[in-house]
Amino acid sequence: MASEQNPTPKQHPTSTAGHKITLYEQENFQGLFHEVTGPCPNLKETGLGKVGSLVVHTGPWVGFEQTGCKGEQFVFEKGEYPRWDTWTNSRKSDSLASFKPVKLDGNEHKIILYENPNFTGKKIEIIDDDVPSFHAHGYQEKVSSIRVLNGTWVGYQYPGYRGYQYLLEKRDYKDITEFGAQKPQIQSVRRIRDMQWHQRGIFHPTN
Structure with missing residues (x-):
């Protein structure tokens, strides 16, 4: 459930297992927020109208400009993303509509x-x-x-x-x-x- 309370990113406990990402409606981790720990095919169903910033506690994740994990892709690794320009420079789209966790495959590449x-x-x-x-x-x-x-x-x-x-x-x-x-x-x-x-x-x- 989205909340109007706005703890700073540092106050969120870091999960030691699984995937966890916190999505904020406004830039710089302000406004409504929602925590996601699994696939999220339609962000609007969480109560957020848009994503202005986010924090990846455990990841990685991939976000998409369209619902159903379609459209332009944005890869998010552990860290803080206070604005749109910290996760893309393409500027074709300024929306994130769905997310899914990314499974890593070992240490060799x-x-x-x-x-x-x-x-x-x-x-x-x-x-x-x-x-x-x-x-x-x-x-x-x-x-x-x-x-x-x-x-x-x-x-x-x-x-x-x-x-x-x-x-x-x-x-x-x-x-x-x-x-x-x-x-x-x-x-x-x-x-x-x-x-x-x-x-x-x-x-x-x-x-």
């Missing part, structure tokens, strides 16, 4: 991205690394299909972890519709690792 659908054409293989620019690794081609062999990843439309985000879990994606893209363009990827704390909810590359 391996992904292969292919130029053409059905795992054909040129490819780039990445093992246990974050890659802020495919171009810097000599891969100039589009990405139309993906095999995630280990781990959970986020793909980005542009270099430097910018643009549209695509959650990539352990499975095969034979064409762009299966990972939610409208065009075959991914130019950077990074791993989602267990319970990392990124200051203010933003990922900062370490390389």
